[in-house]
Amino acid sequence: MTELQNTTAPAAQTPAGDPFLSVRDLRIHFDTDDGLVRSVDGVSFDLHKGRTLGIVGESGSGKSVTSLGIMGLHRSKRARISGEIRLNGEDLIAAGPDRVRQLRGREMAMIFQDPLTAMHPYYTVGQQIVEAYRVHHPDATRKQARTRAIEMLDRVGIPQPDRRVDDYPHQFSGGMRQRAMIAMALVNDPSLLIADEPTTALDVTVQAQILDLIRDLQEEFGSAVIIITHDLGVVAELADDILVMYGGKCVERGPADTLFDAPEHPYTWGLLGSMPRLDRELQDRLVPVRGTPPSLINVPSGCAFHPRCPYAQLTGGRSTTEVPVLAEAVPGHHAACHLAAAERHRIFTEEIAPRL
């Protein structure tokens, strides 16, 4: 419930008006034999049309579960979902499965990480795009749907789309498969596009092509995009706003510019410090975050990051007992940390910034 109080008005630079997607205190827990897995534990954010939100975190931080939750793909008996997901004002958690199925693909679509497993090997790429189209356009004839599929393949940059439409996924290269996935996701002009690690399986040169494609398509269609990744470089390329997740919670949220220049949370400092960067002078040594990410069954008490945080002792014991609240540190930029904002800024400018 902690983050509920902090769902203040959107930051100054975000467009006015109601957000297209609004998530409030989302919790997704799974009952397992080993105990309750708190994959997502109170996440809130807003997303406007035409904006891109980047969700960053390590494996097991709950970033993919959040996106699957929005898409309504967690309706098993094991998953316990609470909170609010409002898409264009409509609550998706309260809505029935049939209603969510209507919206899925038409209003919101998803690009998965590995296009080879996400596409059906038995059907041609064209058949799969046609199916996605006809589900939401029952009046369309086969021919119209096929034309639409070819048009989309052409739009995402597949050469000779009228021939390649009849190919099977295995006949495509990795980059082309990911393009075909994007074509499939966009065939119904969704207003919300969720890309879950869209380029992780790809080479850097192909990754650059796909990132450019996603950016161009967003400009063209004006949709809202959520990009989920572990790569800070990729979010820096695409996102307007960034949400950093750790142990199922959002630890920092802010505009991309300030998040990279003046990150507030020690975990974000750790992430930035532990990656070698091509745009900086060579460092002698990287500064890793000590320890390992927490298990979501047994999340550390208080601040989930405290066992790995080099500044945990500065909070006078609060970090082990009290869950920090996501509070506005500077306008539009939120962080969940017990350290006082002034203290954090001092540590960042004195100790962290020179190393980055």
Place this chain on the structure above:
Amino acid sequence: MTDTQATQTAIPSPATASDREPLLRVTGLTRHFPIRSGLLRRQTGAVRAVDGIDFTVNAGETLGVVGESGCGKSTMGRLVTRLDEPTGGTIEFEGTDITHLGVGAMRPLRRDIQMIFQDPYSSLNPRHTVGTIVGAPFRLQNAVPEGGIKKAVQELLELCGLSPEHYNRYPHEFSGGQRQRIGIARALALRPKMIVADEPVSALDVSIQAQVVNLLDDLQRELGLTYLIIAHDLSVVRHVSDRVAVMYLGKIVEIADRDSLYRSPMHPYTTALMSAVPVPDPRRRQRAGRERILLKGDVPSPINPPSGCRFRTRCWKAQEVCATQEPPLVALKTGHQVACHFPENTAGEAPVDAVA
């Protein structure tokens, strides 16, 4: 890595090493995988995974090998460690030709060349304890260390940042980063001279990557190891290597000292590769006309590589000569070899910042 050279004064710098016998010398190495078809399984073609590469690795240095998937870098690693049989060329280790040694003849040499694998989940036997896994090299080589195998294994675990009490645990009890440390401890067991690491950190989370990179760095300093590190991540390779080789479709297109390569890459492919790396700096994308080179299309098939220069189909500088004549790998300045008819950043042109 700079301090590695400083602490190990006995190791010659790459420039002066040319008159000394290198630890590893590879000449004209090829590996063609036959394609058989028809009733008689006659060979109808070949995947030219590695197609004539030359390089040397000097004792105490780190050679990084980068390239996109399918460029043959992993096959090269397997050939050098003789996990696979080359179809042509020679591999000399400390002056001995090991190109076609049999399993038995190779065994004594396995003490000197070890390998670290990419995926710590599949490279450790799930039914063996850590003690058995790390102690296996001693048993296979009939080498009984002083004080017994158990003591040696526990020392190795400590060296790699694991607790000696982990001796009786199974791999599934460890996280990805810890498993990679187990793999490193196993590779170090027999005090090898050279370690071939195939994507040692790419399966790990960002914060853990830095831990493993630093560990490799420390071990090199302590034990005087020579590394051949194969990776696709250019920023990681820059951090760990003394020299870097860039591979494209089974060929080395550029090999140079790290600073020379990253500051003024000469091969167009290297330039494109570097400009494609996403950098965690959102302001970079807003900079007008940022100098990103977007390569078109995918890597051609190694079954039927383009004539002449293999990169010409995607190269923006390609001219007629590129299709007819294969550019040789020649040194254009000290310690910087490149295979291109129209190299970039050559004398006369001011070197531009690699990541501008």
